[in-house]
Amino acid sequence: MTGLDTNTEDIILKAARKVFTHKGFDGARMQEIADEAGINKALLHYYFRSKDKLFEAIFVEVLNTVFPKIIAVLMSPVSLFEKIEKVSFNYIEMLKKNPDLAIFVFHEISRNPIRLVGNFKNAGADFNIIKIQIEEEVKAGNMYPIKAEHLIANLISMCVFPFIARPVFMGMAGMDNDAYDQFLEERKQIIPQTIITAIKTRK
Amino acid sequence: MTGLDTNTEDIILKAARKVFTHKGFDGARMQEIADEAGINKALLHYYFRSKDKLFEAIFVEVLNTVFPKIIAVLMSPVSLFEKIEKVSFNYIEMLKKNPDLAIFVFHEISRNPIRLVGNFKNAGADFNIIKIQIEEEVKAGNMYPIKAEHLIANLISMCVFPFIARPVFMGMAGMDNDAYDQFLEERKQIIPQTIITAIKTRK
DNA sequence: GTCTATAAACAGATAGAC
DNA sequence: GTCTATCTGTTTATAGAC
Incomplete structure (x- = not known):
């Protein structure tokens, strides 16, 4: 739950989770996730290739929480x-x-x-x-x-x-x-x- | 519930209701609503000016149903x-x-x-x-x-x-x-x- | 790995002919 | 009222420098 925010990938996942769960896939913007993570849009694609792939990572994580x-x-x-x-x-x-x-x-x-x-x-x-x-x-x-x-x-x-x-x-x-x-x-x-x-x- | 589909406005509302309630505001596309209504995108704007206004009409209608x-x-x-x-x-x-x-x-x-x-x-x-x-x-x-x-x-x-x-x-x-x-x-x-x-x- | 700049595609909205 | 064509802004995604 804490402490895993040191590397970029985890920072992105945390930000993406916040934005996706709050706005939904259709309402979420890659820009907003980047802002939330304090990084750059391009970096999201570097780590996760596409919005769909990033969402998939979050969604599996959430299902495993719920x-x-x-x-x-x-x-x-x-x-x-x-x-x-x-x-x-x-x-x-x-x-x-x-x-x-x-x-x-x-x-x-x-x-x-x-x-x-x-x-x-x-x-x-x-x-x-x-x-x-x-x-x-x-x-x-x-x-x-x-x-x-x-x-x-x-x-x-x-x-x-x-x-x-x-x-x-x-x-x-x-x-x-x-x-x-x-x-x-x-x-x-x-x-x-x-x-x-x-x-x-x-x- | 039936019979009111004769004029264009009601046809649009019916199509919009279907698409909006199924996909949500963010997931809905004006093009899809137009297709569903069997008409043209421009006509949606002629009748309702904007996606927001069209949604508002649907949402009020739905709240009054629920x-x-x-x-x-x-x-x-x-x-x-x-x-x-x-x-x-x-x-x-x-x-x-x-x-x-x-x-x-x-x-x-x-x-x-x-x-x-x-x-x-x-x-x-x-x-x-x-x-x-x-x-x-x-x-x-x-x-x-x-x-x-x-x-x-x-x-x-x-x-x-x-x-x-x-x-x-x-x-x-x-x-x-x-x-x-x-x-x-x-x-x-x-x-x-x-x-x-x-x-x-x-x- | 991280950034800036830009391409490419899309979606909402308008112009103008009929 | 209804259409086709087009504009404008937005959004995802990539190219390329550092």
């Missing part, structure tokens, strides 16, 4: 309820540090869904693990049945969407920036609480 | 639980018809949040109505207390995000297009069920 850690939690050998708590905490924590990533990733994927294909194979996501785990919890009488697709969609939606809709939610609820950060922090508890209360069987 | 109807439901004089059901149904129904709108709106707002300011004043959204309604339901013993901000955030997140994350969720869960449409349809019931079960007091 997905693998959460997938690792979902695939880990802990209880379903613990997973829900961990995913909520980790996702909100990560997005608070990188608030532009959510809208960036989904905008770029919608612009060109093909980008995903190669990246999901080696992510190690085996959705059946969750399905089986839910079945077992239901069988054990710990929860009401729900399709895994909906449970996971609910969880991720509630974590990620408030970062995408930030200005809209702020406007609706009349929150300022500090209040909204506080609101996001609260969601680390609210989300597991909501999901778990909704599905848990009282014994 | 927000007022849902706000109307939230402000209407029906029970909280009924509101939750209606919002889920209406939002999912609307987005199934206009699947590009979700990512488009939030991307453009993040690109330039100022755009929202003028548009929320006259939307008639008074968040206190929901707050008061929740307080009353809690007082009446019908539900556990929850901040209105979280309840509404949960609701809208679960409705909208699956449209934004469509390719990702499809990849994760191994769904094809038909399966995903079915999944979205199911959410009309799953979302109110999840939220209401989570908050409702059993009497």
Whole structure:
């Protein structure tokens, strides 16, 4: 996260990441990336040949920031309820540090869904693990049945969407920036609480 | 929705809406809009002067598709639980018809949040109505207390995000297009069920 | 490796004929 | 109103000096 900014290539990557994630591929300008990096446009092409190639480097990096850690939690050998708590905490924590990533990733994927294909194979996501785990919890009488697709969609939606809709939610609820950060922090508890209360069987 | 495609202005608007909502402002090309409309680039400028002006027309139209109807439901004089059901149904129904709108709106707002300011004043959204309604339901013993901000955030997140994350969720869960449409349809019931079960007091 | 200068392609906007 | 042709500014990318 720090200290790697000594060589030009890393300085460029850092600047490119900032500009691309904030403006998107189409809105980003090589000039702005060069300015942000404190260097010259020509040097970007010296290191990365083209805007496309530079973007590709950033996009892979971002996908590796956004997905693998959460997938690792979902695939880990802990209880379903613990997973829900961990995913909520980790996702909100990560997005608070990188608030532009959510809208960036989904905008770029919608612009060109093909980008995903190669990246999901080696992510190690085996959705059946969750399905089986839910079945077992239901069988054990710990929860009401729900399709895994909906449970996971609910969880991720509630974590990620408030970062995408930030200005809209702020406007609706009349929150300022500090209040909204506080609101996001609260969601680390609210989300597991909501999901778990909704599905848990009282014994 | 139909029949208004007889005059050139409406043909342009329809084409522009398609291209802008699919590619975003930065990714859209006047040439592509002209092609889509089956006319000439110069004619776009004859009718709308500039790309900015044309976009503005589309964006206002889209905001009026996306927000007022849902706000109307939230402000209407029906029970909280009924509101939750209606919002889920209406939002999912609307987005199934206009699947590009979700990512488009939030991307453009993040690109330039100022755009929202003028548009929320006259939307008639008074968040206190929901707050008061929740307080009353809690007082009446019908539900556990929850901040209105979280309840509404949960609701809208679960409705909208699956449209934004469509390719990702499809990849994760191994769904094809038909399966995903079915999944979205199911959410009309799953979302109110999840939220209401989570908050409702059993009497 | 890094810069300045410039080429080449593109995209928005206008002029002017019909 | 609609078209073709063209201008102007912008943006990516390269050439070549240091």
